[in-house]
Amino acid sequence: MSDSKNLSTSRSLVYPADVVFLSLCFTGSFVGAYSAFNRYLKRYSKVTSIPSSAFRKRWLFGKVTSVGDGDNFHFFHTPGGIFGGWGWLRKLPKLSRVEVKEVGQKTHKPSAERAPLYKRLFHLIFEKNKSQTAWSNYYLSLHVPYKNRRNLSTISVRICGVDAPERAHFGNTAQPFSEEALNWLRYTLLGRNVWIKPLSVDQYNRCVARVAYWTWKGWKNVSLEMIEEGLAVVYESKTSAEFDGQERLYRRYETIAKSQKRGIWTQKNFETPGEYKRRL
Numbered sequence: 001m002s003d004s005k006n007l008s009t010s011r012s013l014v015y016p017a018d019v020v021f022l023s024l025c026f027t028g029s030f031v032g033a034y035s036a037f038n039r040y041l042k043r044y045s046k047v048t049s050i051p052s053s054a055f056r057k058r059w060l061f062g063k064v065t066s067v068g069d070g071d072n073f074h075f076f077h078t079p080g081g082i083f084g085g086w087g088w089l090r091k092l093p094k095l096s097r098v099e100v101k102e103v104g105q106k107t108h109k110p111s112a113e114r115a116p117l118y119k120r121l122f123h124l125i126f127e128k129n130k131s132q133t134a135w136s137n138y139y140l141s142l143h144v145p146y147k148n149r150r151n152l153s154t155i156s157v158r159i160c161g162v163d164a165p166e167r168a169h170f171g172n173t174a175q176p177f178s179e180e181a182l183n184w185l186r187y188t189l190l191g192r193n194v195w196i197k198p199l200s201v202d203q204y205n206r207c208v209a210r211v212a213y214w215t216w217k218g219w220k221n222v223s224l225e226m227i228e229e230g231l232a233v234v235y236e237s238k239t240s241a242e243f244d245g246q247e248r249l250y251r252r253y254e255t256i257a258k259s260q261k262r263g264i265w266t267q268k269n270f271e272t273p274g275e276y277k278r279r280l
Helices: 002-012 017-041 117-126 128-140 178-189 222-229 247-259 273-279
Strands: 060-069 072-077 155-159 193-201 207-215 218-221
Touching (some): 128 178
């Protein structure tokens, strides 16, 4: 009697193969889902929350919620976009629109085509200031459709490979075209969904990143656009510069912008942001 009782007890401790298989599948699925969530759907709310494995290897998707300078902005990470539940399961931050009455009249973009020699000589002698004013008026007239939204858990991003004119800080005077660069960046990025590729973290605890966004014309590299528009120079530091393999391309476009007298290159005695900071 006791032997049969022990036998039934030992059998009850042996699980059927299908139960073991289902348990392993469930555990594996849970671990896989958790790992996938951490890799693709987990939101990074600040620079220090970005894992080291993401730097130089992954692109992060999100929304620009604030632009405070000509070469940096605040990025609200929305991993997975609409497929990650943003906008219907997870709350997406909304920005206030700028009323039409607050917007000035937009001016036409100055022509940057290479003019004949006699026209370039005439411009060099008589119309340099006029050209500088025309570019300045154009960039300042761009309609920024949204207002900055602060007090959000965002990643501070420093656009890689470029340096925009310095704004007035700590009692120092602003460089020419600093407000123009800021307005252009707000016009281009504020409220837009962008991709960033983290490269490093600078001394101000900002994520130095390559920034790109999609338009019907294709992908846009923000660093390259800023250089092409004449609103930034190629970053000058030899120790902390980040180009993500694009330095040669940036320098080529800088040469073109300079030859076409775009933006900052219309100035007679141009001082780069790096020279400006070293002088101070």
